[in-house]
Amino acid sequence: MFDINQITSGIQLGFAANEETTQPLLTSVVDINELSNNEDDNVVCSDFYTRCVLSKPKTLVQHFNAIISAIEEIKSNNDTPDLDAVYSFTGFGPIREVFDTAKDNHAHRREQLSALLTKEEYSLAREATLTSFYTSHCISNAFWDGIIKAGFSNGRICDPACGTGRLIAPIPTDIKSDSQITLVEYDGLTFQAAEALYPNATIHNEEFQDVKLPQQDIIVSNPPFNSALTSDRTGLNINGLTLHDLFVIKSLMSLRDQGFFFAVLPTSFLDSENNKVRKQAAQLANLVGGVRVPYELFGTDSATKTAVDVLLFQATTTPDSDCNWIESEECQLDTLIYHVNTAVTSGFIKDLSQPTKGFLFNRESVLYGAIEPENLDKQVYDAVYSVASQANYVDFTHEDAVSQVTVDLANPETVQPFTYNVTTQGEIVFQNDRSFIKCDIPQGGMKYKRILGIIEIANVQNVYS
Incomplete structure (x- = not known):
């Protein structure tokens, strides 16, 4: 039996397995509040929502x-x-x-x-400690505020390097409830944190290279930085890329046409003299815009002086032929030679930084410090919001959401439209008014256990008889 406390608002609010289904699940057949007279048992769990961290350590x-x-x-x-x-x-x-x-x-x-x-x-x-840092809220808040302004209200959302969900937490609760959220987190400890924070999301505890995604509407990511070369292992032809480059290409390949990829990337992605990966990305998407964010924004959160580029891509089958972000040009600061992307020098990318000399990882380097250090959070928010709000978001119906599959149900007598069910192989399926749809829900995860609990409660109450 499943603890009623683990059954969430999915029973009361419903989680549609596809965009064309709008009817709530089980609302008319079972009321969770009738299952217990103990008020403490009537717990409704929503995904975590916040736009800030309550206390920010400084030392x-x-x-x-x-x-x-x-x-x-x-x-x-x-x-x-x-x-x-x-x-x-x-x-x-x-x-x-x-x-x-x-x-x-x-x-x-x-x-x-x-x-x-x-x-x-x-x-x-x-x-x-050397490969990742968490996203500042002024970045994530600005993106979601902007893309909602641009027309987004629900859809498929993925973060393939979610951490504790800094790019997910600011999504308004009503949009979370109406969307299908897929998260990927390789680190076991952080995966446990994500499961606790986002019980209604599908969460994969594995490397992104091993995750096969259905087409997404929006992918957001602050991928880990690693210079070691890696390849996709799901059948996509992505080989021999650094980890963050692989995240970019795989994310773009996982979007539906006109879907958006919002990325927080090291400045080397745009500035590198080697433009091979940018050329590959430009065949998959157009760059809507971006912001170069100075290292001071991250302060002690990263313990480095690493600046980032916040970029918004839109997937397309007809990429621009005159991309202004493929090439970089050579620059000099005293004795240091470095490269800067032409999209930055031309002003297409909003640059809140200025090059300065300093030390990064014990080596003299060009750092990107703030032009105006005061109110940097607001500067970043305004710049990122401007990029996202000017995007053109168009709703989309996914073909795989209405595809029919053959299933062998563990309990065929429980068949009823607009409900979850389980197969003899333990897979979760959702039945709409025409067919069964396999749900991409890893077995053994929190969401999987919760849905099995929903099914069990319905069976115990004989709601299908």
Whole structure:
């Protein structure tokens, strides 16, 4: 039997498995509030929503203490975890120096982490300090405000490197409820956090290279940075790319025509002298616009001086022939030679930064610092909103959402339109008024267990008889 506390608002609000189905699921056949006289059992779980972090650490010690609290909450197996604490997990970048065994002053902190994490989790945490940082809310808030202004109200949404969902949490609750959200998170600890925060999403605990996505309407991503070469393993012809480049190409290939990819990328994606990946991307999508964001925005959250480009692509079968973002040009700052994309130098990309000399990873480099450090959050919000709000979002009906499949139900007597069911192989299917549709819901995950609970409750109540 399934704990009623794990059955969510999917029973009351309904989760359509395709865009053409608008009828609520089970609303007319079972009222979860009738299943228990205990008010504590009548828990309705929605996906986490916020536009900010309640408290933002500023020092390494504050970051460390916040991370410890988040890990303890994630691992507590509490039926009602403190979601604000879970969401405050910012990854291990801000405490990079804690993992440096040469620094004896952090030995006790390393011991504290080792006591909470498995050896594998500890190793992944140490590696992640150099490859990822979490997205600032002024970026994610601006995108969703802008794309909603541009006409988006529901659809298929994916974040293939979701973390704790900094790019997902600001989506308004009504849009989340009306959309199909797919998340991917390779790190086991962060995956647990995402499951707690977004119980109604389909979440894959694997590498993006191994995830086969149906066509998406919007993909948002702040992919991890890694210079090692990798390839897709789902049949797409994507080979020998760096990790963040693979995220770009695979995301663009996973969009439906006119769908949008919103990406937070290192400036090297646009500025690299080698334009091979940009040429490949330009065959799949047009660049709607973007913003170069100076490193100061991320402050102690990343513990680096890394600037980023926030870019919005629109998938197309008729790409522009005169792309202004394929080439980069050589520039010089004192003795340093570097390259800048022509879309930046021409003003097509809104540049909030200016080049300065500094050190990055112990090497003298060109850094992109803020032109106007004051009110940087608002500058970034306004610039990103301007790009997203000027997009042209068009609703779309996916062909695979209405395709028929042959299924062998575990309990054929429970067949009824607009309900979930389970096959003899344990797969979740959804029945519309014409056919069954296989749902891309990994077995064993939180959403999978919850839907099985919905089916079980319906069967126990004999609502199909």
